[in-house]
Every structure is written in structure tokens, then in C-alpha cells.
Amino acid sequence: MSKKENKRFKDSERSNAPKRGGKNRRDYGDSYSYEPKKRSSARPAKPSSSRPSGRSAAGRPAKGGKRVLGFDMNEPFENTANIGADGLEVIAGRNPVTEALNGDRDVERVFIADGSEGSVSKIVAIAREQGVIVDFVPKEKIDAMAPGTKHQGVVAKVSEYRYADMEEIFAKAEASGEDPLIVILDEVTDPHNLGAIIRTAECVGAHGVIIPKRRAASLTQTVALSAAGAIESVPVVQVTNLARTIEELKDRGIWVAAADMDGQSYYEANLTGPIALVIGNEGKGVGRLVKEKCDFVLSIPMYGRINSLNASNAAAVLLYGIRRARI
Numbered sequence: 001m002s003k004k005e006n007k008r009f010k011d012s013e014r015s016n017a018p019k020r021g022g023k024n025r026r027d028y029g030d031s032y033s034y035e036p037k038k039r040s041s042a043r044p045a046k047p048s049s050s051r052p053s054g055r056s057a058a059g060r061p062a063k064g065g066k067r068v069l070g071f072d073m074n075e076p077f078e079n080t081a082n083i084g085a086d087g088l089e090v091i092a093g094r095n096p097v098t099e100a101l102n103g104d105r106d107v108e109r110v111f112i113a114d115g116s117e118g119s120v121s122k123i124v125a126i127a128r129e130q131g132v133i134v135d136f137v138p139k140e141k142i143d144a145m146a147p148g149t150k151h152q153g154v155v156a157k158v159s160e161y162r163y164a165d166m167e168e169i170f171a172k173a174e175a176s177g178e179d180p181l182i183v184i185l186d187e188v189t190d191p192h193n194l195g196a197i198i199r200t201a202e203c204v205g206a207h208g209v210i211i212p213k214r215r216a217a218s219l220t221q222t223v224a225l226s227a228a229g230a231i232e233s234v235p236v237v238q239v240t241n242l243a244r245t246i247e248e249l250k251d252r253g254i255w256v257a258a259a260d261m262d263g264q265s266y267y268e269a270n271l272t273g274p275i276a277l278v279i280g281n282e283g284k285g286v287g288r289l290v291k292e293k294c295d296f297v298l299s300i301p302m303y304g305r306i307n308s309l310n311a312s313n314a315a316a317v318l319l320y321g322i323r324r325a326r327i
Contacts, residue, residue: 091158091224092142092151094119099229101126105158108132113139113153123154149225161219164235169208170252172235173274180254181206181322182276186242186290188311190282191217195226196312197279202230204319210237210245210276246293249276256294258286259314261307263297266318271325279315 091100100107101123110127112120114136127134145155173180183201188194194217201209217223218238224231239245246256257269258278278294280286291297300309300317309317 089158089161089221090145090155091221092146092149092155093225093228094123094152094154095229096224096227096231097154097156098123098126099232100156100158101130101132103232105162105232108157110134110154110156111142111145112136113142115139116153120154146221149221161224161231161236163219163238164208166237166248168235169237173207176205176207178205178207178326179272179274180208180276181274181319182208182210182249182254183315183319184210184242184246184256184276184278185212185216186278186286187212187215187281188279189215189217190311191220191222192226193217193282193310193312195223195228195231197315198223198227198234198236199230200312200316200319202227202234204323206234206319208235208237210239210242212242213238213240242287243289243293246276246278246290250293250295255296258291258294258297259299259318260286260291260297261299263299265301266298266321267301269296269298271322275322277315277318277322279311279318282311 091097097107097110098119101110107127107130110123110132112124112134124134139153142151142153142155145151169182170180181204183197183206185194185197188197188211194211198209211218219231219236227234250256254274254276256276256278257271259280277298278286278290280290286294298318300314302308308314
């Protein structure tokens with residue numbers, strides 16, 4: 001038999017050849033994609049409303065019509081969860097989701113990967129107590145909702161992050177019975193640094209964080225993950241002009257200190273009383289105009305070859321120096 005005759009299927013029989021993969025092939029297809037695939041202009045997309053409930057993405061009747069706690073496994077994920085249609089954000093990770101449930105934000109829905117154990121039982125209990133729908137879904141759906149993040153098998157759809165106003169910072173300080181401790185970030189652009197600083201601010205008992213609206217990181221999912229839930233309990237105020245804001249703080253009796261290499265060692269500085277600490281940009285530090293508005297400058301002694309710390313590390317050192325001075 002020649003090599004040509006030894007083909008499994010002749011060209012004339014290829015149209016009747018069995019499909020690859022077989023009935024046991026697990027192919028999630030487009031229904032598990034976070035972003036729907038773009039359709040060819042030659043074949044316009046049909047509106048999702050034209051597909052009856054209980055039918056597959058290809059238009060065929062779904063087999064079994066399987067549902068998991070109200071989640072139709074045969075419907076495209078973006079239709080069921082309204083991804084991108086309701087303006088809500090996705091937060092990922094067990095701590096951020098727990099803090100969101102305990103915080104002021106409106107949690108619309110919580111998604112948990114099948115087989116998840118441990119602290120998810122606490123998340124489910126809190127969610128159900130607050131009347132939030134909890135869906136157990138395959139891990140692939142969680143991966144699609146939070147691509148590239150360490151979601152720990154838990155994501156939630158929540159309202160947008162709410163910025164606080166200045167009065168909330170002072171109200172929190174008054175409620176704590178302490179002098180105000182405020183962190184001001186001057187054009188900190190790395191969201192990981194912003195999240196880490198918010199986390200440190202929460203740990204030292206700071207009463208709020210102030211960030212500029214322009215040329216700086218804002219509250220995003222990446223910031224929420226880096227903050228490990230602290231974003232829900234630390235007021236973050238967004239302002240248009242940092243220099244003007246510093247003047248307003250000084251009028252309210254706040255001493256403002258800038259973190260820079262040419263300042264007084266924080267070992268020797270008086271860090272008691274109401275104080276705001278300014279942390280500068282990762283590359284150029286505190287801006288000239290902002291620095292001129294500050295009452296004094298603090299530095300961290302360096303004993304190695306490298307003459308500066310990462311912005312979030314410098315914030316941690318100085319904030320704990322201020323906390324120690326209050327003991």
C-alpha cells in the first residue's frame with residue numbers, strides 16, 4: 001500500500017471524519033473568557049438577548065442545564081455576572097474581599113472557586129449574613145475575572161472605591177483620642193508603593209492618606225491587593241493642589257514634615273503632636289514647591305552603599321518613628 005493510500009481519511013471523506021477531542025474533551029471556549037472575542041466584520045455579532053436561557057454558546061440546547069448556586073454554567077460568564085456592564089470593579093484575594101464585606105463599599109456578588117477551603121467559610125458566612133449572593137464556580141472563571149492576580153480562589157464585584165474628604169480624617173483622629181497623623185504622597189506613581197504605604201498607615205494607626213489627582217497612582221485593584229484590605233479602613237483623600245492642602249493643614253495646627261535626604265535625622269527630631277508626613281516621588285523625591293511649604297525635613301541615616309530607600313520602606317520607618325514618639 002502506498003503512502004498516499006495509507007491516509008486515515010481520503011480527501012473526499014474528510015467532511016464526514018469524526019471531530020477531534022471527542023465527547024469527553026473539556027473545552028471551556030469563549031464562555032470562560034473575561035474579555036469576549038472580537039467577531040469578524042463579515043459576520044456581525046448577535047445580541048446576547050437573542051439566546052434563550054438554557055442554550056449553549058453555539059445556540060444548541062444545553063446538556064443538563066447545570067446550575068451552581070444560581071450560576072448558570074451554560075451561559076457566557078460575562079452575561080451572568082454583568083462584567084463591564086454595570087461599572088462595578090473586581091477585587092481579588094481573601095483579605096481584600098473580607099475587608100470589603102466589612103467596610104462601607106457595596107458588594108454585589110462574591111465568587112469562590114470550587115474546592116476552596118480555610119478562610120472562605122468566614123467569607124461565605126459574612127456575605128450571607130449581609131445578603132450578598134455567593135457563587136461557587138470553577139477556578140477557570142476566577143482566573144478569567146482576575147487575570148494575573150493572586151486571587152486565592154476568591155473574587156468579588158464591588159462598587160467603585162470611594163475617596164474620603166478631609167473632615168473624615170479629622171473625625172477619625174478625634175474618635176481615636178489622638179493628635180492627627182496624616183500621610184501625604186507627592187506624586188507616588190507606583191500602585192504597589194501606594195498600597196504598601198496605605199497598609200503601613202493602617203498598621204501604625206494613621207488617620208488618613210492624601211494623594212494628588214494628577215501624576216500619581218490612584219485607588220485601583222492593584223493598590224487594594226498591595227494594601228491587603230487596609231484600603232477599606234484608611235480614609236484616602238484626593239486633592240487638586242498639594243501645596244494649598246498643606247497650607248490648609250498648617251492652618252488647622254498640623255506640623256508638616258517632608259522626607260528627604262538633606263533633612264534632620266528622625267532620631268533627633270521632635271515627632272510628637274499633630275503631624276503630617278510627606279513622602280515624595282520614587283525618583284525625584286518631594287517636589288520643590290511642596291517641600292518649601294513644609295515646616296521641617298526628616299531624613300533616615302544610611303550606613304550602606306545605597307543612599308536611599310524605596311518610598312514605601314521610607315514611609316514605614318518614619319511612621320513607626322512617629323508612633324514610637326507617641327508612646
